[in-house]
Amino acid sequence: MSGNRNVVVVGAGMAGLGAAYTLRKHGLDVTVFEASPDIGGRVTGKQIDGFHMDVGANVFLESYGTIRQLASELGVSLKRTPVPINGGVYRSGRFHGFYGGGSPASQLKTAGTFLQFRLLSPRGLRQALRFVKMLKARANDLSFDDHRRILDLDTGVSTTEFFESNFGTEVLERFIQPNLSSYTLGYPEEVGAAYAMVAAWDFGLNGGAWPCLPDGGPGVFVNALARACAEGGGGIRVSTPVDRIVLEDGAVRGVVTEAGFIEADAVVCATTATKALEIIPRLPSGIRDVLRRVTYSKCCRVFFGVDSSPFPTDWYAVAFPRETGALMTGMSDSAVMAPETVPEGRALVDALVIGRRAEELFALSDEEASQQVLAEIRNYFPTMARPLFTHVHRWDEAVCLAPGGMMTALDRMRGQDLADVRGLFLAGEYMGVPSTNGALRSGIDTAEDCAAFFSQPAGR
Ligand SMILES: Cc1cc2nc3c(=O)[nH]c(=O)nc-3n(C[C@H](O)[C@H](O)[C@H](O)COP(=O)(O)OP(=O)(O)OC[C@H]3O[C@@H](n4cnc5c(N)ncnc54)[C@H](O)[C@@H]3O)c2cc1C
Incomplete structure (x- = not known):
């Protein structure tokens, strides 16, 4: 593979880094442009007073191949x-306890509590079993x-x-x-x-939902991947947003940043679909229409560093089915799953508010939003201690x-309309099954497509 073909990757999240790493393996010159000052995208952390918070993705599942x-x-x-x-x-x-862990004893305990608190009626149980x-x-x-x-299930x-x-x-519902x-x-x-179906199976029903993480959380993996990308030369330029990906005559010409035009033989756009639509203005309508079908959830995540967990001993998380009307969808104590991220003896309560309720919090100041969530937590856990600090993170x-x-529309678009734009890859x-793992997979697959494009005599 020729080393003087140069590829620009836009975005240094899991997908962009996975693409850059794979392109380098193929001997290509790669430069990654990242808009924010940090790499990782939605895998991102924040430190306060010895507490480490994964404010985006915090769990890799054991099933993430x-x-x-x-x-x-x-x-790693x-x-x-x-x-x-x-x-x-x-x-x-x-609250009705559940006991995960996969051991026969805990499974019995789980089944016992299921029956005991009658989560499902006999009819609901039959629905679940089917x-x-x-x-x-x-x-x-x-x-x-x-x-x-x-894809056959994506009807x-x-x-x-x-x-x-x-x-x-x-x-x-239940x-x-x-x-x-x-x-x-x-x-x-x-x-x-x-x-x-993938989420329900892999995130609970197949027993393979066990979190499987590096010490220190997902950011450790991202940093190792970024180091490996940088080792091959080229580099990752942070705080360098790409304003535009330039297409001309059905082919990619390069990208425009604040510093001007940068020519490229291929560009991998590894942003969200929304951003891709924004920065590739001359996309053919066949691609544009499909990207417009991509939607995202909204989440307001509020962290509280506390002296002790409000949960019963050894509980990691609690869930609130929406029929309860609770503000939070779920809450967890990171100190249980990742003790190394929290000062010894303390707890880190992580509350998730989603959808319309999250949007309501977006409109408030951090102080107001965290006060609302704290008041709601105390409705369920009156012993919730006075926070040592709070941190609010909004995900639009x-x-x-x-x-x-x-998924079907994207898959078809990738093989048809996208293949007609020479040198552009998404x-x-x-582009995969949404998750950190799906993002990484999509980056690797796209890089393979890009390498195959260069190996064709006259490009695609
Ligand atoms: C609160 C939350 C919790 C989550 N929990 C989990 C979890 O536990 N497990 C899991 O597997 N997944 C989880 N996810 C999902 C997971 O984080 C994402 O699916 C995955 O990280 C997306 O990676 P990506 O590379 O596709 O996109 P991103 O991570 O969004 O990366 C895109 C990058 O492109 C950059 N960019 C955008 N525009 C430009 C531009 N113009 N120029 C240059 N750069 C640009 C962005 O700054 C960003 O760094 C969670 C997500 C959130 C928000």
């Missing part, structure tokens, strides 16, 4: 979290590593429509919704059915929701 493979290549060790994921679901005026049976039959395809294996319907037609809404909303930060009406575009039919979570 692409991350595991690359972590082993980079020498991923560890299963040492403790069982215990917690509670709020219903009928109190759903699990359906997922089991497709277990090999329900993976964050390859969206192509689930254009939302998760709500899918449950209404196939299983019923009781299992949806069981699927709290899980799905904790993972996608969206509601079942917004999330496509195919994506929900949190996680791609892969609305019904989006990467990002929305």
Whole structure:
């Protein structure tokens, strides 16, 4: 492969870094332009008084094959979290404990509490069992590593429509919704059915939901990946937004930054779909129309550093099904899952508010937003201590929701309209199964497409 072909990658999130790393492996010259002062995109952390907060993605699942493979290549060790994921679901005026961990004893305990607090009626239980049976039959395809294996499930319907037609809404509201909303930060009406099936299976029902992280959190993996990208020469230029990707006569010419025009033989746009639409003004309508179908959840994440956790001993998280009307969708104590990120003996309460409720908080100051969330937490946990500090993070575009039919439309567009624009490649979570793993996979796959493009005699 010729080393003097130069590729610009726009965005240094999981997708952009995965693309840059793979392009370098092919011997190409790569420069990454990142708009913000930090790399990682939605994998990003913040430090306050010895507490480390992952304000974006905080969990890699054990089932994330692409991350595991690359972590082993980079020498980053991923560890299963040492403790069982215990917690509670709020219903009928109190929390009902669940006990994760995979051991037969804890599974029995989980089944016991399920029956004891009658999460589901016998009818709802039958709905759940039929759903699990359906997922089991497709277990090999329900993976964050390859969206192509689930395209036949992406029939254009939302998760709500899918449950209404196939299983019923009781299992949806009481069981699927709290899980799905904790993972996608969206509601079942917004999330496509195919994506929900992967999330439900991998994030709970297959038992492989165990978090598997580097010591110090996902940022450690991102930093190792960025170092590996930089080692091959070229570089990652932070605080350098790309204003425009220039297309002319059906081909990429380069990018425009504040410093002027930079010529490129190919450009990988690894931003969100929204940003791609903004910075590639001359996109053919076939691509533009499909990118407009990509939607994102909204989330306001509020952290409280406290002397002690308000939860019962050893509980990691609590969930609030939306029928409870709670402000939060879920809350966790990071000190349980990642003790090294919190000063010894202390707790870090992480509250997630999504959708319309998040937008209401966006309109408030940090102080007002955190006071509202704190007051709500105290409704459920009156012993919640006075915070040592609070931190509010607003995500206007949190996680791609892969609305019904989006994956199929993108896949078709990638093989048709996009292939007609020589030298332009798109990467990002929305081009895979939305997650850190899906973003990384999309970056690697796109880089392979780009390398194949250069190996054709006259380009694509
Ligand atoms: C609150 C929250 C919690 C989450 N939790 C999890 C989780 O636990 N597990 C999980 O797997 N996933 C989780 N996710 C989703 C996950 O973070 C994303 O799917 C993934 O990180 C997206 O990666 P990406 O590279 O596609 O996009 P991004 O990370 O958004 O990267 C795009 C990059 O492009 C840059 N950029 C944009 N415009 C320009 C421009 N004009 N010029 C140059 N650069 C530009 C941006 O600054 C950004 O760095 C979570 C997301 C959020 C917000």
